[in-house]
Amino acid sequence: MQRDTTKRFYAVHSWVGAITAVLIFIIAFTGAVSVFGRPEIKTWAHEVSHVPAELDPLRIEQVLREDAATVPEAYLDNIQVLMPGVRRRPVLSVQFDREVETADGRTEHHIIRFDHDPKTYELVDRLEGEPREVFENEPKDLADFIITFHADLHLGDPIGLLLTGLLGLTLFASIVTGVITHRKVLKEAFTFRPFRSLRLLFTDSHKVLGVWGLVFNSAIAFTGAFLGLAVVLLLPAAAYVSFEGDLDKMVETYLPLNEPQKSGIPAELKIAEVLSAVDQPENGPIVSAQLLTGTDQAGVAHVYTLAGDGIGGETHRYQLNGTVLESVTSQFSQLGGAAGPILDAMFPIHFGNFGGTVVKLIWFVLGLGTALLAVSGSMIWVERRVHGSSGSLSVASYRRISRFTVGACCGVVLATVTLFHLQLFVLPQVATTQTWLMGTFFGSWALAIVWSMLRTNDYQTTRELLGLTGAAAALVPIANGFVTGNHLLNVFSGGHWVVAGVDLGLLLLGAALVVIALKLPSQRPLRKSENRQSASPSSGLSGDLAYPEASTS
Amino acid sequence: MVWTVLSLGMMLVAAKLLAGNGRSAAGWALAFASAAPLVAIMNLAKAVFIWLALLGLAGFAVTLATGLTNRSQGQQASAES
Numbered sequence: 130m131q132r133d134t135t136k137r138f139y140a141v142h143s144w145v146g147a148i149t150a151v152l153i154f155i156i157a158f159t160g161a162v163s164v165f166g167r168p169e170i171k172t173w174a175h176e177v178s179h180v181p182a183e184l185d186p187l188r189i190e191q192v193l194r195e196d197a198a199t200v201p202e203a204y205l206d207n208i209q210v211l212m213p214g215v216r217r218r219p220v221l222s223v224q225f226d227r228e229v230e231t232a233d234g235r236t237e238h239h240i241i242r243f244d245h246d247p248k249t250y251e252l253v254d255r256l257e258g259e260p261r262e263v264f265e266n267e268p269k270d271l272a273d274f275i276i277t278f279h280a281d282l283h284l285g286d287p288i289g290l291l292l293t294g295l296l297g298l299t300l301f302a303s304i305v306t307g308v309i310t311h312r313k314v315l316k317e318a319f320t321f322r323p324f325r326s327l328r329l330l331f332t333d334s335h336k337v338l339g340v341w342g343l344v345f346n347s348a349i350a351f352t353g354a355f356l357g358l359a360v361v362l363l364l365p366a367a368a369y370v371s372f373e374g375d376l377d378k379m380v381e382t383y384l385p386l387n388e389p390q391k392s393g394i395p396a397e398l399k400i401a402e403v404l405s406a407v408d409q410p411e412n413g414p415i416v417s418a419q420l421l422t423g424t425d426q427a428g429v430a431h432v433y434t435l436a437g438d439g440i441g442g443e444t445h446r447y448q449l450n451g452t453v454l455e456s457v458t459s460q461f462s463q464l465g466g467a468a469g470p471i472l473d474a475m476f477p478i479h480f481g482n483f484g485g486t487v488v489k490l491i492w493f494v495l496g497l498g499t500a501l502l503a504v505s506g507s508m509i510w511v512e513r514r515v516h517g518s519s520g521s522l523s524v525a526s527y528r529r530i531s532r533f534t535v536g537a538c539c540g541v542v543l544a545t546v547t548l549f550h551l552q553l554f555v556l557p558q559v560a561t562t563q564t565w566l567m568g569t570f571f572g573s574w575a576l577a578i579v580w581s582m583l584r585t586n587d588y589q590t591t592r593e594l595l596g597l598t599g600a601a602a603a604l605v606p607i608a609n610g611f612v613t614g615n616h617l618l619n620v621f622s623g624g625h626w627v628v629a630g631v632d633l634g635l636l637l638l639g640a641a642l643v644v645i646a647l648k649l650p651s652q653r654p655l656r657k658s659e660n661r662q663s664a665s666p667s668s669g670l671s672g673d674l675a676y677p678e679a680s681t682s
Numbered sequence: 683m684v685w686t687v688l689s690l691g692m693m694l695v696a697a698k699l700l701a702g703n704g705r706s707a708a709g710w711a712l713a714f715a716s717a718a719p720l721v722a723i724m725n726l727a728k729a730v731f732i733w734l735a736l737l738g739l740a741g742f743a744v745t746l747a748t749g750l751t752n753r754s755q756g757q758q759a760s761a762e763s
Binding site for chain 2: 318319320321322323333337338340341342343344345348438439440470474478481483484487488491492494495498
């Protein structure tokens with residue numbers, strides 16, 4: 130390849146990275162946390178689900194019948210039972226859905242939802258309205274907040290989804306231009322020289338993270354771009370081409386609910402038999418079950434499970450009179466062709482929820498690697514401009530960019546950890562959970578950015594913010610023990626394993642951040658040659674690096 | 683779970699071989715061979731995703747560890763001289 134072409138690719142890599150680095154860090158970090166969002170952090174957030182409830186199909190069927198007896202008959206044709214502690218719900222929810230015709234001839238859904246304690250099955254809440262209205266009015270927790278922030282930065286559909294989808298594409302562009310620019314991949318994969326100079330530490334870290342995480346980052350970027358853009362651009366575009374813009378018609382055509390024709394012979398509502406049939410070791414945990422025309426002999430049940438042997442979640446379809454229709458189908462795979470399994474795999478590959486806790490841990494660590502890849506690239510960009518010959522802006526401008534990067538990146542980690550304390554001490558006592566989550570997260574994040582912008586020494590600011598975040602994270606398990614009584618020391622007697630896992634993770638993360646904060650230099654380290662000119666010979670580290678007494682900022 | 687951890691262990695050894703032995707064919711062979719148990723117990727696509735991620739993690743860990751220990755080796759060598 131021509132030298133000029135390589136230079137052009139490098140320029141694209143450098144500028145795309147510089148512009149998007151902070152956003153990529155934010156998305157990648159919250160994505161890494163989101164890997165454990167559902168159900169682990171959600172389980173941690175709700176004391177009622179700390180100890181997992183045994184699936185009791187007969188009791189669930191009884192609750193279903195009791196709830197059904199209190200709603201109008203028109204709501205009984207579409208019933209969903211959402212299992213506690215598996216994905217989105219800390220409680221057992223039974224939801225009745227009815228299609229209502231509006232004045233202008235359209236149809237819209239109206240739901241009645243009953244929330245039950247997952248162990249005692251007592252009714253704890255009853256919500257009614259349009260699905261969106263019910264969703265917006267229900268209490269939110271930190272898991273919901275972090276996952277939504279990762280998906281659309283809380284900017285909603287379409288702006289947020291469009292932005293995160295485009296960021297996936299820019300990450301992919303950075304990966305491609307990075308691979309073209311760095312052609313000595315094998316050599317760079319094994320080169321890490323942390324003690325030579327600051328710039329080598331940044332560049333080696335960036336290359337090692339980039340090369341070893343190449344496959345993971347490519348998969349994350351591609352699936353992230355797809356998930357972000359699918360709803361906003363891809364599906365409407367497909368509907369425009371093939372269904373004259375009618376998105377609902379397209380969804381009905383390709384993903385039919387297979388609503389059965391009523392036989393006219395009444396039947397008693399039942400779900401226990403179907404749940405018992407699906408609750409087998411070879412299947413993943415049951416997320417939800419849907420009964421269509423459940424009060425008729427021709428009624429059908431769809432039971433949705435997490436991934437079992439396959440990559441994606443599965444749908445088990447049963448005739449309620451006892452006949453098995455289809456034991457297992459994936460969602461898009463039923464379309465046939467090569468695209469179905471690929472579409473089914475998009476979500477699990479992105480969130481790493483197809484192979485148990487070990488895969489989730491790997492995804493979490495590699496996700497943090499993606500975040501560090503972005504921030505190390507940004508550091509290289511700034512370092513070359515503040516202490517090198519690149520760039521056309523003043524040094525002061527690059528320092529401001531550097532301070533903002535430190536505040537925004539360290540700040541988002543601090544803000545995320547702050548939410549754990551908010552979840553423990555405030556959210557169970559307030560009704561306006563979303564307002565509290567927004568205020569605390571964006572407030573603490575903004576404070577970190579302001580603090581960083583007011584300081585002149587990035588290195589000291591990084592240490593302070595990381596140290597504070599580490600201390601806050603390490604305190605979460607202790608606070609959790611005081612508030613809920615469930616902590617690491619009584620996990621064997623209490624059986625709250627998921628809670629203990631989250632606590633342990635936070636404790637380790639907190640300790641690691643405190644150690645890193647203590648180890649980091651408080652000022653920019655200089656090479657010996659630089660140091661001889663500008664600093665006291667007695668200061669700093671042994672070896673190639675030394676830290677001057679005087680501030681360089 | 684057991685096979686995933688075992689695969690990670692084998693790939694750590696492979697990555698170390700690759701890092702310290704001039705990117706040897708034996709290292710690559712061991713790295714690829716570690717995918718076998720995963721493939722045997724899972725469906726192929728799932729195993730490939732897990733294995734590629736594990737390889738990335740193992741390689742990254744070994745390169746980092748090698749880089750960090752090089753400093754102490756260098757200090758030891760200079761002290762001896």
